[in-house]
Amino acid sequence: MxxxxxxxxxxxxxxxxxxxxxxxxxxxxxxxxxxxxxxxxxxxxxxxxxxxxxxxxxxxxxxxxxxxxxxxxxxxxxxxxxxxxxxxxxxxxxxxxxxxxxxxxxAPTVSKTTWPLFAVPLLLVLLAGFILWRRLRTRS
Structure with a gap:
């Protein structure tokens, strides 16, 4: 105690x-x-x-x-x-x-640590465009 x-x-x-x-x-x-x-x-x-x-x-x-x-x-x-x-x-x-x-x-700049912030959105847009192109191509 x-x-x-x-x-x-x-x-x-x-x-x-x-x-x-x-x-x-x-x-x-x-x-x-x-x-x-x-x-x-x-x-x-x-x-x-x-x-x-x-x-x-x-x-x-x-x-x-x-x-x-x-x-x-x-x-x-x-x-x-x-x-x-x-x-x-x-x-x-x-x-x-x-x-x-x-x-x-x-306003971040492109550097070794920030390049994914700029690259990933571009890659996602390209991927979505590719998927859309493939779907439209298979339907026609």
């Missing part, structure tokens, strides 16, 4: 210690450029255009421009900071893809 109580106390202390970092993450202030636009309208337009083509990794169905997730805010901050520093939008996209993977981009 004493061992069970001691175990429960240790478990309660451990769970409380594990909850502190999680609580601290939610209370962190957003990055400066997460919700503030750049002063230069051309740079802000370039950043906005880029942010609309990048996927929020937490929401997965929204762009980082539309998402209110803290991670999307951090990504918006990174995009705006890099564009304000003079980087080209495609260089920023390449950096984000290198950091988070091809999934972050709504």
């Amino acid at each position: 004493i061992a069970v109580r001691r175990f429960l106390k240790v478990l309660a202390v451990w769970l409380a210690a594990m909850a502190i970092p999680v609580a601290a993450q939610d209370s962190m202030p957003p990055a400066p450029y997460a919700y503030n636009q750049l002063a230069d309208p051309q740079q802000e337009a370039a950043a906005q255009d880029l942010m609309e083509t990048l996927r929020c990794l937490k929401c997965q169905s929204q762009s980082i421009a539309d998402s209110d997730a803290p991670m999307a805010g951090d990504m918006r901050h990174q995009v705006r900071t890099r564009i304000a520093a003079g980087e080209e939008p495609e260089a920023v996209r390449a950096w984000l893809v290198a950091r988070y993977g091809d999934y972050v981009s709504y």
Whole structure:
């Protein structure tokens, strides 16, 4: 009985210690450029255009421009900071893809890992056309 109580106390202390970092993450202030636009309208337009083509990794169905997730805010901050520093939008996209993977981009490029996404639909269309051609040929 004493061992069970001691175990429960240790478990309660451990769970409380594990909850502190999680609580601290939610209370962190957003990055400066997460919700503030750049002063230069051309740079802000370039950043906005880029942010609309990048996927929020937490929401997965929204762009980082539309998402209110803290991670999307951090990504918006990174995009705006890099564009304000003079980087080209495609260089920023390449950096984000290198950091988070091809999934972050709504416009994936053909690479070693993404070629099946482009090839399989084409093969399915060709297969359906072949089957249709064979059926029509045997009926006539």
